[in-house]
Amino acid sequence: MTQALGRSARKRQTILSAGRDLFFSHGYQGTSVDQIAASAEVSKQTVYKHFGDKHELLLAIVTNALESTVAAILERIGALADTADLEADVTALAADYLRAVLQEPVVQLRRLVVGEANRVPELAQLYYNQAPARTLAAFAECFSALHDRGLLRVPEPAMAAEHFAFLVIGRCIDQALFCGGPDVLASVDVDSHVRAGVRVFLAAYQAHAG
């Protein structure tokens, strides 16, 4: 993959990666374009040529990071609609979902975007639309399909999606923003945590025969 990239595209990736690491550790306001250029071993002019300014670079870093993390979970959610064993498959999906959102780069990205939400509101809105909102919409679509198959009883798919997502990840993702994803993951028994959340979800939403 890297070999196939031209020299300019490789420089772009190097700048994105250097900018991301510096923004994560020193914050957006605490990082200068000079530092990013030095870390990427390019000139300041090269950074400006690729990204215009620091603000554009921040938008590119967040967009780039979201592309790789959101697509995988959306695909998993879509596949659940065809399940032959609802409880087993929804539990497995919930465990993968919880582990995915507690990954260190995901938590760091959230911290960065939330910390700048007052100064760069369009970035925070972009993040919310591209990540949490799309994930919730995918759950709603999946639960609606499972309703049509007679496996769930979900009169309000968007509400059920919200309930499922936050039963599974709610406390953990909230705590991770403050205490860090790896620390939270290490303190949670993912299997029993996820089973408890799924049990509550199914108690409210599973369709009962007869």
Added chain:
Amino acid sequence: MTQALGRSARKRQTILSAGRDLFFSHGYQGTSVDQIAASAEVSKQTVYKHFGDKHELLLAIVTNALESTVAAILERIGALADTADLEADVTALAADYLRAVLQEPVVQLRRLVVGEANRVPELAQLYYNQAPARTLAAFAECFSALHDRGLLRVPEPAMAAEHFAFLVIGRCIDQALFCGGPDVLASVDVDSHVRAGVRVFLAAYQAHAG
């Protein structure tokens, strides 16, 4: 109250208030002690005399803000243990809880602390322990009492507390970090949102006679 404060205590409050407003709008890293002193109409030396440095001022601002917001909700949760009408009272509490966490100063405080979590981890840990963790512990204690009264069946009170809290506030508080508390509050029908969350909670946890 203000009259009873001495001149020094009033200056301290003025500095706290000026620092909070500047940190909220420009960020911790984007605010200098010079700006805080100018806004509070005191000398830079007075800021240092009261708070040591900018870092100590940040800790004092967060501690001060938490004192006033957390105590009220903890008291409300404690009172629920004596309910004579569980569904009505838990629904009313849930609505107040949701409105409380979506208040602009609460969301701003979360953004500030989360944004600095990498640089000031002890502040993030303090915030988590003093606000979310204490609230969850209060819900756990209350649900345990309601279990003993035979109104709920809650074998794991801490897990039930987490489920209740994030069924009620989960999506909204997450979205508010990105999109702002007032915008989220304006887009939600609090009563129907809260009723839906309580319905799921009770489907899983209400004790049934017989």
